[in-house]
Amino acid sequence: MERDTACSSPTAVGSDAGLGEVDEDLVLAGSTPNTDDDDEIRSIDGDVGEESGSEAGSDINSVDGDDGEMEERWVPSNTVWLDEGIHSEVLEPVRKMQITAKRCHVQRVERIKGGLPSYFPIPRVSTAFLIDLTGTECAKLTGEMDRLIADHEQESWYGATGKSDNKPQLSIFTGTKIPCRRNRQYCAGVTACERVDPSFLPIECYELDPDAFCDLVEAQINSRVQEASTVERKTTIFFQVVNTGACLARDNNGKRDGCTHFVSCSGWKPNWRDDHRSYNIPNGVDEELLIKLFESAPVEGKSLMSTCSRIVPSRVGLRASGNCKYPHNPDGSSSKMVKHKCKAYRTIFVPTDKTIRMACIIYKVGLAHSHPALPLSKPSKTAKELYRRCVEAAGIVGTTARSVEQAPSTQLILQGKSLGDVHPGLLNRRAQQKVIDKEKAKMFPKGRGLEGALALYDADQELPISERYVHGIEIHGSTKVIFTFNPTLIALIHETIQFESDGTFKRVEGEFDEYELTTWASGINSAVTIGRIYFNRKNRATYKAIYDGLQKHVGMITGQPIRFHALQKGGNIRAVGTDMELAELQGMGDSFVALNEPEHSKILDPTSEEIMKHISKICITHFKRGVHDLRSLVSNDEYNRLMNVPYLESEIAISEFTEWVKQKKSKKISDWWNHKLQAFILSGIIQCRSKMSAESWALTNSTTNINEGMHSFTNKHTGTKKSLVEAILSARKLDNEVAARLLLSKKTGILKNPANSIYDRMTRNATRHSSAARKKAEVSRLNQQIANCKKSLSDIRKQKTSRRSVREESSSSGRVPSASSSAKSARQSASPYPAPIYSESSNRKCYIATSIKF
Template sequence: MPTPDEYLRTVPSGILCDFRDKVFSQDFIEENSSLFLTSNWAILLISKLESFIKEKGSAGDPFIITLSPPLSPLVQPRRVDPDAQRRIVVHATQSDPPIAIKQETDTDIGISGDTFNIGRNSSPVVKQEDASINILVAHRTSTGVRTHVTVDNGRENIEILDSDDNVARDEFAGDDVSDGGDASTLVASDWDMEMEDLTFDAESLYLDNDIEDLALDSDELLHNGARVPSRTVWIDPGLTSEVCDQTTSITCEVTVDRTEYLSEIPSYWPVPRIKTAYVMDLRDPKFDFCDAKGNLLAADALIKRKDQDSSKGPTGHGDSTPKLTIFTGQPIECYRSHLRCSGFTCYEAIDPSLVPTECFELGPASLETLIAAQIKSRITEASSANHFTLIFFFIIHDKVCDGVDSKGQPCTGTPILKTTSFTPFIGCSAWSPQWRSHRLLKIPSNVDNELLTQLFDGQGLPTAMQTCTRIVPAHIGSRMKLCTYPHQSDGQRSKMAHIDCPASRTIFVPVDPALRMVCIIPNIESPHNHPLLPATKTAHEVSRLYHECVKAHGVVGATVKSVENASTMKILMNGKTPSIFNPALHLTRKKQTMIHKDKLQQFPSGLGLSGVFDVCQKDVNKPLTEQYIHVIETTEAGGILVFTFVPFLLSLIHDTVSFQVDTTFKHTVGDLKEIEFTIWFAPVLRAVTIARVYSDRSTRKQYQAVFDGIQQLTLQHTGKPFCFKRLSEGGNLLTMGVDLEAAQVLGAGDSFLLTNQPAYSGIHTNDPEEIIQYFICACATHVSCGICDFQGLLTKDDYKRIKAVSHIKSEEALVEFEAWIQSLNIEKITNWWAHKKMHCWMLPTIIQSQSKIHHHNWTITDTSTNMNESQHKWSNGETRTQLALAEAIITARRVDERVASEILDALKTGVLQTSRNDILIRMGRSVTRAIKAGEKAWEAEEAKAAKEITNKKKKKGRQSVKNSAESSSSGRVPSAKSKAREAAFPYPPAVIWNQSAQLWSDDAAKAITPQLCADTSTPSNCFLAETFNPVTANVTAGAVEPNLPFPIDFHQPEALLPVASSLRVTLEMQTLYDSLTFEESIDNFLANFGPYDGTGI
């Protein structure tokens, strides 16, 4: 018993069509035409199909029998004499004799490339004939149906044999097949016959496959127009073709000498030297590509898209529709499109060696020559000073001046070269003392000023290249008007010219869109006039694969870099990068365009506020706990606010005592920036962003609307108010951390003033600036940053004092500090203090002694907003930066929903993300950071002090040597030998102790390394580096030297006598390397350090 699939292969397609039309409505068939392209739909209806065949046969209703084996690629259909009379004999059962069906009238038998049909009609007379007929040919089709072809009195008869009829193998060697025919491939379309008393037994349709196919040798195949592998060279890997060297009539006007069948769509098309028709069958599903609306693209559109030589011409829909038999053997109505190559764009003086006069075959040599020439040009450009100068000259003349006069009219001036006493620059010819807002451009370092001066003076640069290697395809070259390379010595831009190409071709496409076949006939008399150009066009299959990579990565937030770094990219592209997978994907711009297209498909209204509205509309249908975009509103001042949060995270505000607010500017592009609300959630030991608000402006009214909205939404989603413990009964919040943005602070004051309950708080005020002082803490880091600019204006001690402004302990100390600020008489510092005093709320948010926040509450509040700043960085790392508004909100939503899930899971399981975030460890890390910062600051001060002393010594040394040489009677100067000693040991000898003077010398061992000598026999001027490090040692007045664990007191030299005796510093070290006398060194020391005061430095 055959399987359903084997059974279906024996059922003629005509029977299947009748069965399909009976089971399904015509509308259903038309709407689901793709379902009936194969016979798989009938597998589930086998039993009904068998019943249909029996019923149909029993009723005597003749069938349209269609055998549908694919035409062998090596056997072409035989042309049949239309005057021949034929008859067909069909075996119904084993016992019944064959029934000969005689065709009395002349019939034009149609031949199909892949089907064999027995048609039926009512007009001709069909009568039974004797079965004893001479057999000329017996042949078995690929589906197992065997036939005999006989001739009776000049009439040809085709007999379809029963499966049990045995035919000798030698009977398959008839001349009928050798002539190029195959009886199984004949199509009797439009036959006028009537089949009387023709019945089919269902079992008789199971045909055996015992007889092998007929085999022909290669000579017979060539003689009969068979396909053989083509010798055409194709550039595309994996593309093969077969050729049939037989004259074929395409239309009544067009005939070709050979037909070539292609397996794929090529990127480059040759121009053959003999008349050739290129045929492609694009019915494979891999060629099914749709446009943006989901409509299947026409076959010729696929070819045009992949062809690297752009073409222009009509689609042929408005032209006549010839009928071609080259596709299936039957006349098929086709559109005819005449296309012409669009040519290329290049510099008017293109290098002639790069442009061939005729280009027929697809030899890669021309492309390789072009690439090599362009590479050589780029190397030349990078090593030419003229090139950089000319390019800069082009740029400044292409850009217009941004100046606008008082009437709003733009500047019409031209760039000019101006020279100051220091360096030349580019200015504007329309500049005047009354109108100064013109261009001012510094000349880059890689631009030669002298060459630039020559160009402005009208002189040329003789080394400019006169020819060009840049050839641009027509699909992008039409937008190029000027060449980017400087060719003209006078500094003028070179124009690009469009060159037409004479190559043309005709494309035939069936009118029926289901027949996805194409026939292309190039004009052999008009080859291309340009070389092969780099493959910069992306074919549909490449675009589709890249779009799949983008979707696998995730469309929202996708960038070229993120998509290419995704693991899914390597999987879909077989481990290759996009640029290696296809040359066109080298172009970043193309990949950006495809990603943007995917984003627009997901956000039809765009990625801005309109796209956010669409997402918000989808959220409305979700439960309140699953919504993320809650409010999109406009403020009274015309601003826009978008409130986003996960309701569970917002509810955490009731389990904390403080929150921080700050605006981050990196997450989004455009006017709407993100305001982030952050808390420290102690139950899971992590910082959490509980809400994100997007605002397009930073005004006091806008911030008031932000805080008002947060309060309303918190009450709506949690049932509890968002309020401060100091102001409202039932409040839990103690403080709010800010970075001292005035509009934000005042907006918070306006909002939370309304939550004040005087009967509970005891605060009777309607002033927002006063209410602020009860809950706002300014970030000490931001305050300190504003003071850093004063470092160069103050002494070291004064700078330290002003940085400690937040530690003022009393009102008296504040008054004293203000008086000291005024005494400095430095305008910049005076203005800074005036700004702090102008806002009555500012100093109370900075200085704890001036704040109205309870001392305990101030103490447990972070002195900085580092937590909020770190959340900015963490969030941006999770979502990426510079995103469109819709992308920013959706990526932030993913992060917030994931955080909410993690917190819920941690609260349920008791397993925290990290256990090293408790107070002990965090405070320990903070102390460690403070210690390290102090050490670095101290090392920096020491290095700075050492550098200053070294610079002073060098300056004095040069002056002393000069004076010594001038005053010396001999004019002697330090010898080369002494200079060599100084170079080998850069720390010159100096007296650190003088027995007679009972004082330390100038540098007090800062510049020497004395040896600890055990006796007086130690050579003088000997040094041991390990004894004393002169760079790191702190041996200034009163300091503790590492080798001397006690302070050095200059007023009690007797205490140092044991030290002096142990050091045994000889008197030969009394003179400094800079020729200072001992007395001069003492005076220099006292002038620099003064007497020791006992406190140390």
């Protein structure tokens, strides 16, 4: 006869070996398998049969010779549970009961109420745990019962699900026989440091012990507190860090270094620095102790944490495998993380009818857990579902764990509770991120990278061009460029006299960066981002592709070409504001050469450099940032001369400055100036080098402050470190809102900020500059007064010292007093002496040598 392995260990036979009792004679006789008619269990919920009542709980067949007709009732159990709200009750009178066809017997039935537990005890007598979710919040969760139990439970189990086995029929759930499957499960154990405290591992854990649980949590907190509590420990940890992993550097033959590591890889050379690992020694790390560790010399005992409390569930065992992160060994070596097996075994009986929200769990008697109950690190499915609702309400696109937590909708859904109050596992940002990633995966089936962007492009092609946002994606070899424009905003390029452009660097995570085109929209007194282009290369060819695409898409969207005042008749754009990125300027020139109209521009033989001399305006703020790096190499006057380079008025002045740089004989200053002298750069900084008209130079901005300000505006409203698709979608939402406000302002005449006209801004700038100059002058005056005071006090001290050395004639007593031996004589030595000034702190008279007015 086939053995009922659901209720016994695969290797154990006999009445004491299984989950309940096993009929050994039937097993040995090889009789035929049981049929569905063999199961005689009836309901124990008191709702079925003529004998049911408020307290009549069960009509289960007894195997103790009882006639089964005595009154049964549920009474509170003495089982301790670790979950708040979970309690249980047992069926009395206690008697041996049959679960499956004379093979699986239990001596006790315990009904769990209040939801799904995070931990289950191992009973010392054969017990059937009954779980009934009918009418509870958990009943609304999707999934089969054994899956829900696993989602809520902190222990890790593995084994066959029983879906391909024969289906025993049990009446324990509904009073009528229903097919069930048997999910046979073995405890997966834990992974722990080899130096784990023996009071934690190995142990025999039957009942759930709140005190033992608290002891483990306290020990783990204490381990984190002591992890870097001494210099020796911190040094040992740093030693372990720099010895983890391998160096990625490869030589000319493609071979990896493979050497040992210190602050830098031992293969590091002055002529081969790229990719070698290197580390700065952090504060608190003792260099002498670090050298000892590299020389395999043991460090004193304060470096040791003799025992460890690091125990992790098997579900994270692979991530935790390897070495323990805590310092245990005096030679700096890492202790190993070791897998600890557990013999606990159980069977879950699950109705095949998924509408029946019940389950029965039977543990094998005598096989306790060999490890303690671990902290609630895994959020339950109920908690994850609640958090999923928070994510959905906060908005999936661009959302982060922080934005979900801070969203007002989260407080409403959680009814004022914190995430930790809902479930401790939700305190873990990684657990939160898993829920967020799952929702994003459902929303973006094509992914959040380039494939997802292509899907957005395909969807936009179904819309009229006036409603599209992703207008083009170009791929040239390894170069990828994505063009996104709001049609209303990009049309402003035909009204502006200048637009600015630069990469944003922060908003997109991964290989792509965002290139933001901005301008000042005078009609609504506001700075506006008119286009966003995403690209993955920063070379001349890529920037040419960017501006070629800009021209193409502006023409397609607006029906008009981009027109420059200096290059084309009737052109409106007088300048393009940029920083000093050479590849950007070169690529821009390569693209705009095609716009030249010789009869208007008088440029008969156009080159990229020549074109840029007519339209380029480089940010003076970016120029001065480079000068700040030279501050320590020059005097104050020389520093001012460097800062005033943009205001040189002639080629003669430029030549004189070049000669002065040569005389300085500073390589750093020479390299800085040679960079400015190269093509495309200086013509955008100094007016006398530019071929822009005086009017255009005066009318256009000398900084890219508008562009920098719009970077900040975008980051504030959309966040940073977004995936490519989320960056595009969040920017689309923002640009649509700005476009709607622009159209409304043009329609109604009402501006978001009416006090932002050129007059208002010029007034604020003038006031700001005047105030800054006044404060600077005040600081300079006060510094001079302080210097004068110090000098005067020094002079007084010198006078007093000099007078003490002068001796008067001897008195009749033979004494020869010093001329400044008393306070009175010291005061008389100062002529004229100033009026006293009272100190507010001491209320005493203080004297200084000169009168000062503050």
